[in-house]
Structure formats: structure tokens, C-alpha cells
Amino acid sequence: MKAIGAATALLFSAPAVAGWEPTKPVEIVVAAGAGGASDQMARMMQAAIQKNNLMKQPMVVSLKGGASGAEALMYMKSSEGDPNKVLIAYSLIYMLPLSAKIPFNWRELTPVSVIALDQFVLWDNAAGPKTVKEFIAAAKAASSPFKMGGTGSKREDHVLTVFLEQKTGAKFSYLPYKSGGEAATQLVGNHTESNVNNPSENLEVWRAGQVRPLCVFDKERISYTTKVTDTQSWADIPTCKEEGVDVQYLMLRAMFLPGKVTPEQHAFYVELFHKVTQTAEYREYMEKQALKPIFLTGKDMVHFLEEDDAQNKSLMTEAGFVAK
Numbered sequence: 001m002k003a004i005g006a007a008t009a010l011l012f013s014a015p016a017v018a019g020w021e022p023t024k025p026v027e028i029v030v031a032a033g034a035g036g037a038s039d040q041m042a043r044m045m046q047a048a049i050q051k052n053n054l055m056k057q058p059m060v061v062s063l064k065g066g067a068s069g070a071e072a073l074m075y076m077k078s079s080e081g082d083p084n085k086v087l088i089a090y091s092l093i094y095m096l097p098l099s100a101k102i103p104f105n106w107r108e109l110t111p112v113s114v115i116a117l118d119q120f121v122l123w124d125n126a127a128g129p130k131t132v133k134e135f136i137a138a139a140k141a142a143s144s145p146f147k148m149g150g151t152g153s154k155r156e157d158h159v160l161t162v163f164l165e166q167k168t169g170a171k172f173s174y175l176p177y178k179s180g181g182e183a184a185t186q187l188v189g190n191h192t193e194s195n196v197n198n199p200s201e202n203l204e205v206w207r208a209g210q211v212r213p214l215c216v217f218d219k220e221r222i223s224y225t226t227k228v229t230d231t232q233s234w235a236d237i238p239t240c241k242e243e244g245v246d247v248q249y250l251m252l253r254a255m256f257l258p259g260k261v262t263p264e265q266h267a268f269y270v271e272l273f274h275k276v277t278q279t280a281e282y283r284e285y286m287e288k289q290a291l292k293p294i295f296l297t298g299k300d301m302v303h304f305l306e307e308d309d310a311q312n313k314s315l316m317t318e319a320g321f322v323a324k
Helices: 002-013 037-051 066-077 092-100 132-141 156-168 180-188 199-207 263-277 280-288 298-319
Strands: 026-030 059-063 085-089 110-119 121-125 146-151 172-177 211-216 250-257 292-296
Touching: 026 037, 026 066, 037 059, 037 085, 037 199, 037 263, 037 280, 066 085, 066 092, 092 298, 110 263, 110 298, 121 132, 121 180, 121 199, 132 156, 132 211, 146 156, 146 180, 156 172, 156 298, 172 180, 180 199, 180 211, 199 211, 250 263, 250 298, 263 280, 263 292, 280 292, 292 298
Parallel strands: 026 059, 026 085, 146 172
Antiparallel strands: 085 250, 110 250, 110 292, 121 211
């Protein structure tokens, strides 16, 4: 957190970047389909930039979720030197090359900034067990493995499911769906017993009293204290460690340019996305989606990426998801 504060203070004290700026529309590339968390964040940034006049040229959202997101990664890799494309990235940049052996490494791109962190929550149906202890006991006692819904095979939700099994001894049958919204619908309909959706994907069905958050996979509780339901805020959800299950995972939300852009082009986008994090649109979105606000750039960002990459590789290896 000291590093984050130092990086932010440095940006506040830095003079405005003069010189290069885009002369045609900028493409913000999303490695997922329409309506998902990355698409929603991209459109929030698009709106914040336009409403606050942060850039003269428009920003256009480009959905490239083909081949589980590989389409976007290879598109960015093939766009060396093009400063009019920017990727909104998440842990896919580590996990997909490992599980599918695609020829991509995030180091081939130009890191711009980390702008948020995603937390994950263990959810069950509102008619199901009321605590983590009760949920695990029910899963262990079940005649067949509990069905765990998620988005994508060998990705964040699947990894969390494997580690829940390892930490608790319960067995789960992981069912990958096309989106977190579909995973939420399946849980509401009792077609699954649980999911590990991030907060935004289960927000509306929680507010409607159809699902229950059991714990958050982080070392600390979600910070937002405004009531989401009549009785609970995000901050009222205990951590999984508090509930006796020590499983922690955070997913980055970060911006990357293609490789081999100029220092002036890189500097323009560092300043642009820092300005985005200062807008009302960003602050409102962070709370609505229960995301952790953060801003990292430069050496601090690269250090974060190296550590995050190593952690994800370790988790994927331990879960047996690395392609041979």
C-alpha cells in the first residue's frame, strides 16, 4: 500500500504530459464477450473519458472474446507499435497461455496501469446452508458432489473450486458457463448448489434475496459499508479465512498497450487512466461492483505483475491445469 501511495503521489506531482496524443479513435480491446465484467469496465471508462473530455479522440470498445480470450491476446501481440489499441486485461493473461499453450506472454506488451482488483465470493442459494461451516458439512454429506457454477474451465472460478476441495475435503463438480450472469441464474434456479462469482455478477440476485454470500476470498473484508440488501452491506460478508477456510485470491484489472510503443505514447495513457480513476464514474463503478480501487504504474506495476504471474502459475500448477 505504501508503494501504491507513492506511485499515486508521484503522478499527482508530475506535470501534464505534452506532446503525443491520439489522432484517430482509440480501440479498447476486451478479451471477453458482451455484458461481462471486462466489457462493463471498458464501457465505464469509455463514458468517463467522453463525459469528462479526457481525450480528444473517441474510445471504441472492441469485443474479442473468441477462443476463450486468446483472440484478444494475439490481436494485441500482432499490433506492435500501434498506440491506438489498449487492452483491458485480467488474470487471463497468465492463465490462458498456461492452460492452452498459446504463444503469448504479457511481457510482449507494454504495461500501462493496474486500475482495480477483483474479489471473489462463495455464494449459495438463499434456501441453502447459512454459513460456510454448514455449507461444507452439507457438501461432505451429499451423495454426489455439489455442483459449483463458474465461468470458464481452468480459470479463476475453477482454480478456487479446486482449492476449496483441497482445504475442506468436500467434493465439487465444476460446471463452466458462458458468463457469470448465467452462473448466477443457474444458482437461483437450484441447478447448482454454489458459485464463486465476483460481487458484480451476483449483485442483483443477492439484492433480490435469491442467493446468499457466505465468504469473500481475500485477507480482508470488502470495504463498502452501504447496505446492498435490507440488512447487509458488502462489508458484512466475512472472509473465508474468518470462517475457517484459508483460501485467498485477487484478480487484477489492468491496462496494456502493444509492444514497442514510444515513451511519449506510453506516458499519455498513464496520465489518461490516472485521470479516469479520479472521476465520479470510476468511484461509483468501484462501489457498485465492489471492486478494490488501486492505481499502479511503472516499476511498481511491473513488480506487481511479476508476483501475480508467479502466484497464478503456482496455483495453476498445483491444480493440475498447466498444459503439457
